[in-house]
Amino acid sequence: MRKKLPVICPSCNSGLKVNSLHCDTCETTISGLFELPVLLQLDPKEQEFVLNFVISSGSLKVMAEKLKLSYPTVRNMLDELIHKIKTLQSHDD
Amino acid sequence: MMTKLINPFHYIAGAKSLVWGLLIILVTSVIGYYSHTHFPDVISVKTCPELPVFYFILQGLLNWFVPATLFYGVALLFSTSAVRAIDIYGTQAFARAPYLVASLMGFFGVLEKFGKHIMWSLLHYGEPVEISLLEMAGAIGIMVLTLLLTIWMITLMLHAFKVSANLKGGKLALIFIGVLIASMVITALLIGVLIKTL
Numbered sequence: 001m002r003k004k005l006p007v008i009c010p011s012c013n014s015g016l017k018v019n020s021l022h023c024d025t026c027e028t029t030i031s032g033l034f035e036l037p038v039l040l041q042l043d044p045k046e047q048e049f050v051l052n053f054v055i056s057s058g059s060l061k062v063m064a065e066k067l068k069l070s071y072p073t074v075r076n077m078l079d080e081l082i083h084k085i086k087t088l089q090s091h092d093d
Numbered sequence: 094m095m096t097k098l099i100n101p102f103h104y105i106a107g108a109k110s111l112v113w114g115l116l117i118i119l120v121t122s123v124i125g126y127y128s129h130t131h132f133p134d135v136i137s138v139k140t141c142p143e144l145p146v147f148y149f150i151l152q153g154l155l156n157w158f159v160p161a162t163l164f165y166g167v168a169l170l171f172s173t174s175a176v177r178a179i180d181i182y183g184t185q186a187f188a189r190a191p192y193l194v195a196s197l198m199g200f201f202g203v204l205e206k207f208g209k210h211i212m213w214s215l216l217h218y219g220e221p222v223e224i225s226l227l228e229m230a231g232a233i234g235i236m237v238l239t240l241l242l243t244i245w246m247i248t249l250m251l252h253a254f255k256v257s258a259n260l261k262g263g264k265l266a267l268i269f270i271g272v273l274i275a276s277m278v279i280t281a282l283l284i285g286v287l288i289k290t291l
Contacts, residue, residue, distance in 0.1 A: 068104065069103060069104060070102055070103060070104055070105055070106035070107065070110075070180075070256065071106055071107050071177070071180065072102070072106050072107075072177070072180045072184075072256050072257050072259070073102070073103050073104075073106070073256060075174060075175065075259070076174065076256065076259045079173070079174050079259055
């Protein structure tokens with residue numbers, strides 16, 4: 001089962017930060033306080049959309065064909081994503 | 094299935110919907126010519142006397158082009174997305190699909206008979222026309238079906254605009270109602286002039 005990366009605190013709804021990183025090979029654990037990159041704060045479907053968009057060389061037409069959706073539907077999805085990324089960036093700043 | 098009926102524009106837009114839409118408008122016009130059914134403004138469906146085929150084609154094109162042009166204009170003004178003209182014109186043409194069915198209405202002579210009966214019995218106008226209960230039920234059934242087709246077409250026009258212009262909520266509702274009313278007035282005037290010139 002693929003685990004979902006939690007980005008929102010279930011207790012107070014604030015954005016979560018990374019507290020520790022672990023190496024499976026040598027069992028090293030690094031502790032600290034790291035910000036989650038904006039892309040990791042997106043939900044899995046949105047991350048998949050970003051990946052597909054890059055793989056499609058940024059062509060909405062190719063994306064629409066791949067997803068079997070109309071061009072304006074895909075453009076609207078991208079516009080919503082842009083809005084969300086801008087909001088996350090402004091929160092981070 | 095329901096999404097495809099109410100909002101097919103999730104899947105189809107652009108040149109594809111324009112080609113299909115124009116084909117639908119053409120077929121609707123030809124059927125209207127034979128069934129004597131015309132669309133004197135964006136949403137009205139009425140029976141009419143014999144008129145030349147080019148009138149039906151021209152009114153079909155006006156009922157698509159006028160609202161589509163207005164929708165494109167307001168989309169450029171109010172949308173923050175990169176709106177494409179081909180999406181607005183294509184989806185609005187495709188949205189007229191329900192009126193392909195409505196154009197068959199005139200083939201049922203009972204509707205004209207029912208109209209004459211109402212005029213005679215309620216307004217004492219014209220020749221006395223008797224109508225059976227079955228014919229009356231048929232005429233009312235056709236009118237209800239036409240009303241449902243009109244509601245379906247308006248819903249399609251709304252979703253066509255929503256998807257093409259990426260507008261939502263109150264802003265979308267207000268703009269849509271405004272453009273629909275303006276389109277009804279403009280097309281009624283233009284088609285009125287067109288009928289007078291025949």
